[in-house]
Amino acid sequence: MKLNPPLLALAAGAFGIGVTEFAPMGLLPVIATDLGVSIPTAGLLISAYALGVVLGAPLMTLTTGKVPRRTLLIGLAAIFTLGNLLSALAPDYGTLMAARVITSLNHGAFFGVGSIVAASLVAPNRQAGAVASMFMGLTLANVVGVPLAAWAGDALGWRASFWGITAIGLFVMAALRLTLPKLPAPAGGDALAELKVLGRGPVLSALALTVIGASAMFTVFTYIAPILQDVTRASLGFVT
Numbered sequence: 001m002k003l004n005p006p007l008l009a010l011a012a013g014a015f016g017i018g019v020t021e022f023a024p025m026g027l028l029p030v031i032a033t034d035l036g037v038s039i040p041t042a043g044l045l046i047s048a049y050a051l052g053v054v055l056g057a058p059l060m061t062l063t064t065g066k067v068p069r070r071t072l073l074i075g076l077a078a079i080f081t082l083g084n085l086l087s088a089l090a091p092d093y094g095t096l097m098a099a100r101v102i103t104s105l106n107h108g109a110f111f112g113v114g115s116i117v118a119a120s121l122v123a124p125n126r127q128a129g130a131v132a133s134m135f136m137g138l139t140l141a142n143v144v145g146v147p148l149a150a151w152a153g154d155a156l157g158w159r160a161s162f163w164g165i166t167a168i169g170l171f172v173m174a175a176l177r178l179t180l181p182k183l184p185a186p187a188g189g190d191a192l193a194e195l196k197v198l199g200r201g202p203v204l205s206a207l208a209l210t211v212i213g214a215s216a217m218f219t220v221f222t223y224i225a226p227i228l229q230d231v232t233r234a235s236l237g238f239v240t
Helices: 005-035 039-063 069-089 093-104 107-120 124-156 158-179 191-199 201-222 224-231
Strands: none
Touching (some): 005 069, 005 093, 005 107, 005 124, 005 158, 005 224, 039 093, 069 093, 069 158
16 A cells, blocks of 8 residues: 555654643653652643643634644644643643643644545545544554553653653654645635534534543543552553
8 A cells, every 4th residue: 555645744643642642641650759749630630631622622723724734734733842842841740731731732623634634635535544544643642652651751751751752743743844735724614603513402412422431431541550550559561
């Protein structure tokens, strides 16, 4: 199968975002110890990321509609890179919390815009596969990236994980710049009309089910490292 460099660049971006979203789950014990906070308090770093996603997705959608797509994706990758750099340099818990929020602001917009761009890069009969190829990066992040980040955090300190993710961000910015064609912004639509869809009953029901299911899953995932360590006496290496 012929490789598609633009799709690989988008998949790399999805990989980096997936790693930075979930890596702290495996790093909670070492982050809590290093910053002198409790594990429940350290867990709020993941909540802060989720809050940033909720705020950033509509904000970016409403303010970047006229920005060319390649420029926008590179800018979103820059936000991601800056947030992880600040995380690696954070001297205290409060700074790390703010850095996590900054990192997450690009999340929803990158996946939304990236999906549309991925579909536009191929023939109509291959669009579903193109979008799936991009999201393969997110799958690999969970299977490979997050365990590697947890291992690096245990062996080298949690900041090393964020330095590594920062390097991924720089690579993604360069890859997007070199591989993506110039893509103009789509014709302007009525953003407020699109937001009104959220008031429909079936849409609200689907969103509610998603919130309930994701909340149950990520509540456990967030504290999986301390749970395994305290209940099963597993080492962090085993958790990885």
